[in-house]
Amino acid sequence: MGDSRCSNGVQQKGKMLSDAQLFDLEFEKLVSELTEQDFTDPVLTDALNRLREVLRYNAPGGKRNRGLSVIGSLRELVSPSELPPDEVHRALLVGWCIELEGIGLDAINDAFLLEGAIYRLLRRHCRGQRYYVHLLELFTETSFQTELGQALDLMTAPPHKIDLDRFTMERYKAIVKYKTAFYSFYLPVAAAMYMAGIENETEHNNAKTILLEMGEFFQIQDDYLDCYGDPAVTGKIGTDIQDNKCSWLVVSALGIMTPQQRTELEACYGRSDAESVERVKALYDTLEMPIRYHQHEEESYRRLKKLIQLHATNLPHAVFLNFAKKIYKRNK
Missing domain, CATH: 1.10.600.10 (Farnesyl Diphosphate Synthase)
Structure with missing residues (x-):
């Protein structure tokens, strides 16, 4: 599942990274994408800072079993030779979308922000699949x-x-x-x-x-x-x-x-x-x-x-x- 063995990891900068490590790196990428790359209107700066704060406060930490289960399950379903790096990346991203599903229930607008983030990420990275x-x-x-x-x-x-x-x-x-x-x-x-x-x-x-x-x-x-x-x-x-x-x-x-x-x-x-x-x-x-x-x-x-x-x-x-x-x- 999430705590994949090194043989299931990806080599990056000479090091073999586990799926859990790749998952953490993916979070940093999606935060940057959602709060810096998608919008250029300076009027939105405060709102985007709020989204960044919500993402960082709610998402990291914990066992993250749900999110890591996507890549873990995919590795059981598809042989390594048929699982290119870009598909691994998409599986990690879908995993983070699942992690975002489960938070923000008490703060209504934060929940809407996170829900919007999920579908923006899916559209950006999986639309052509x-x-x-x-x-x-x-x-x-x-x-x-x-x-x-x-x-x-x-x-x-x-x-x-x-x-x-x-x-x-x-x-x-x-x-x-x-x-x-x-x-x-x-x-x-x-x-x-x-x-x-x-x-x-x-x-x-x-x-x-x-x-x-x-x-x-x-x-x-x-x-x-x-x-x-x-x-x-x-x-x-x-x-x-x-x-x-x-x-x-x-x-x-x-x-x-x-x-x-x-x-x-x-x-x-x-x-x-x-x-x-x-x-x-x-x-x-x-x-x-x-x-x-x-x-x-x-x-x-x-x-x-x-x-x-x-x-x-x-x-x-x-x-x-x-x-x-x-x-x-x-x-x-």
């Missing part, structure tokens, strides 16, 4: 799906309005599918497939079946780590309980708890004081949620391997296994 229209449709459709998932998430768990009746597994899976799985898992691989010349709808549906399953588990894992992860390892302190989140833990717990335990949960969930949070965690412990989670992880991994065997008949299994290695058993 056979897969250009496929990429445009893929990005617009994924954006809409993600926005639907975000809306459903906000409506299911509005701040300071506790309604546990809304927390069903069906609704949880819908939120995860649309808010996370399409964008984080299907989008990078589908982009790479189109770039590799794989346009067959059946192949894309097969990949989608596998990747949406993987995306669902990834979010479940995120929910578990929010409560049980070590902040020293995860790098953040979980707040799903305080934020009234429709998480896998609370939805699963609701399905097995007694009426008395539900009353306790209703009294504590979505509250920010430390005592309420600890009472919710104590309830999770009583219901043995860590054990249930690890059982689910094992079942999910077995199911995923079966899906790969069943649906990835014409696609390299490595495309999916590269993702799986990064998410199963992770602790951050």
Whole structure:
């Protein structure tokens, strides 16, 4: 996937650069292109400086798995001899477009700036390619799906309005599918497939079946780590309980708890004081949620391997296994 071996890199100035290093260099190029090369009107200077600031603040950092998955998947789909440098460059650029998709949700105009940047980059670098229209449709459709998932998430768990009746597994899976799985898992691989010349709808549906399953588990894992992860390892302190989140833990717990335990949960969930949070965690412990989670992880991994065997008949299994290695058993 993203942390490609040196053999998958590109030689530049006598050095073999990894895909991760090439990805960083590509970011600098696109910032320059979007803020310096496209416009000459001095009146726009402040706005372009704002765009540069937004890009630099939001995009770099993190694991960048989504963006790096485009070039990583493309290398699995196309042999090195058939992957010229300009196509590697385009894959890195499409990867950055995916990274830009996931940020700026709270600042509306920043989000519009970033969205505009995505389509400007795609038009500039991919317009002459056979897969250009496929990429445009893929990005617009994924954006809409993600926005639907975000809306459903906000409506299911509005701040300071506790309604546990809304927390069903069906609704949880819908939120995860649309808010996370399409964008984080299907989008990078589908982009790479189109770039590799794989346009067959059946192949894309097969990949989608596998990747949406993987995306669902990834979010479940995120929910578990929010409560049980070590902040020293995860790098953040979980707040799903305080934020009234429709998480896998609370939805699963609701399905097995007694009426008395539900009353306790209703009294504590979505509250920010430390005592309420600890009472919710104590309830999770009583219901043995860590054990249930690890059982689910094992079942999910077995199911995923079966899906790969069943649906990835014409696609390299490595495309999916590269993702799986990064998410199963992770602790951050």
